[in-house]
Amino acid sequence: MPIVDSPRAKEFVRLLRQRLSEQTVSHSIFAAALMASFADEAGITNDQAVTAGLLHDLYKDADDASALATAEKWGIVLTETQRSNPGLLHGALAAEECRRDLGITDPAVLEAIEWHTTGKPGLGPVGLALYLADFAEPSRRHPAAAEAREILRQEGYRKALLYASGKKLEHVNSKRDIDPTTLEFHRWLIEFLGSND
Ligand SMILES: [Fe+2]
Numbered sequence: 001m002p003i004v005d006s007p008r009a010k011e012f013v014r015l016l017r018q019r020l021s022e023q024t025v026s027h028s029i030f031a032a033a034l035m036a037s038f039a040d041e042a043g044i045t046n047d048q049a050v051t052a053g054l055l056h057d058l059y060k061d062a063d064d065a066s067a068l069a070t071a072e073k074w075g076i077v078l079t080e081t082q083r084s085n086p087g088l089l090h091g092a093l094a095a096e097e098c099r100r101d102l103g104i105t106d107p108a109v110l111e112a113i114e115w116h117t118t119g120k121p122g123l124g125p126v127g128l129a130l131y132l133a134d135f136a137e138p139s140r141r142h143p144a145a146a147e148a149r150e151i152l153r154q155e156g157y158r159k160a161l162l163y164a165s166g167k168k169l170e171h172v173n174s175k176r177d178i179d180p181t182t183l184e185f186h187r188w189l190i191e192f193l194g195s196n197d
């Protein structure tokens, strides 16, 4: 189902355009569209796909100081990793704004937005779908995004999700300030979905 069929899609896209760079707006629309395309297979509704996909990066372009100030104002408790790398907070901030100001009440959508950067053990179906769509949407330039979409087409959702999670872990392992949740999520996902062999 096209994303415009979701009742609040236009309103959300307007908000994105007021707040985010053109690149982040495109990324969010592509993520929503890709997520909606495999919503049935992921066991989620079209509205969940569109809402989570469009709004997950609402705080992506905030600078570190304002992200930290907003987190403090809203009483969000920071992990050590988030404190030293405030970019990791953008999911939690977006989820909180969705809940406070945009009237989003679906806990599965809020959870998906909050955890989209690292995933977490026990993440629900909307969160898993957003994790894959965020990684694989077609405006992503890294070759692994194209590969994940190819796996999605050829081998299905489960395999694509395992591939995306493994690739993300490889990427995160090459950086400083590794959030341990990414590794915990990957290990859980392998157990939950079965290994990729
Ligand atoms: Fe993000």
Ligand SMILES: [Fe+2]
Pocket (backbone or CB within 6 Å): 027, 031, 056, 057, 134
């Ligand atoms: Fe994103």
